Amino acid sequence: MEDEFPKKRNVRPTEKSNLPIVTLLVLVLLVLAMLYVGYEYISDSSSNSEELTSVVVDSTLDEQSVGEPITDEPAEALETTPAEKTAEPAKEKPKEAEKETTPAISASSVGGEQITHTVKSGESFSTIASRYNLKTETLKGLNSSSPELKSDVTKLKIQVQAVHTVGPGDVLRVVAGKYGITKEALMKANGRTRDFSERGEKLIIPFPSKK
Template sequence: MEDEFPKKRNVRPVEKSNLPIITLSVLVLLVLAMLYVGYEYISDSSSNSEELTSVVVDPNPETELAEPVEEEPQPITSTEKTERPEPVKEKVKEVSASSIGGEQITHSVKSGETFSSIAARYNLKLETLKGLNSSVSDVKAGTTKLKVQVKTIHTVGPGDVLRVVAEKHGVTKDAIMKANGKTKDFAERGEKLIIPFPQKK
């Protein structure tokens, strides 16, 4: 007598694969990495927006502009052709390190850095950084070294995580990471950390 439920022949074995889970995990990590890089780019460019948003307001708004007067072109003489006025260089008011306080460090300019990006990194005003380096007119990667004032230099001790160091000096953890060029919240024992000023100087 045959069984009521005959055995199934050629049953396909069930395979358990972790490939979809691994693929999904990799995609999620890529999206998070792209969001993080985008956030860093936006926050870096927004810290430099101070220069772009400063507007000079005319103290006398009631004064009317005079209509432009058209002048006839004058013939150029031979002496005018050879004499060219030298470009006017912007005078930078020199700033002394003692007036700011803190400690002075030397920053070697890297590729892509400007006065404004370096000032933002160490939480300094642009005019302060230029005043500390009044002899430097243009920054060049690899050759230019700038004097920078910071609050202090902290040597990492046992139990010093960045959050604790930030609280100890009254600055944010992000400000310490930015000043030290860190992308990860990690500091090794004995490492010297640059502590920027809490407010722009």
């Protein structure tokens, strides 16, 4: 007679195994190791290619520099050719400024009579020459020994047409007409501001044209 309560079958105990997890971890580690090795290989190959490139460039530079002579002279000296060196003018010492000299002029070359003019304050060679109807160069040539003018000290040699002594009836207009000059030129040469002259007075007669 069978038991009223049948016996339970032997149930296979469930076993918890960690093998799949360990396998998965191993696979992940292998993949990471392969990636790391691949990255190292790629970086090494790129660095090697750069070194090869730099070596090629350096070799070309060396080939270009083979034909250049080796000297101890600086670069600037190498750029200058022998012809350019000979063409360079020798350095000369600075010359002193040449003094302006006016050639001397003789009184006989100008003609007329000679008088003496004492320089007054504010006068110059040009103003004095204009007064006596002379060129500035002529006045300087007659007084080449007096390059500087000092008022009330310097006395200049002046060449004029003549020196006229006023006689009866010699008004300025009449005197000017005798020598072929204007009354204004006569008054300017004698420093006059009025049309007046006295008997026995000496009047300076300038040249009709500039000498």
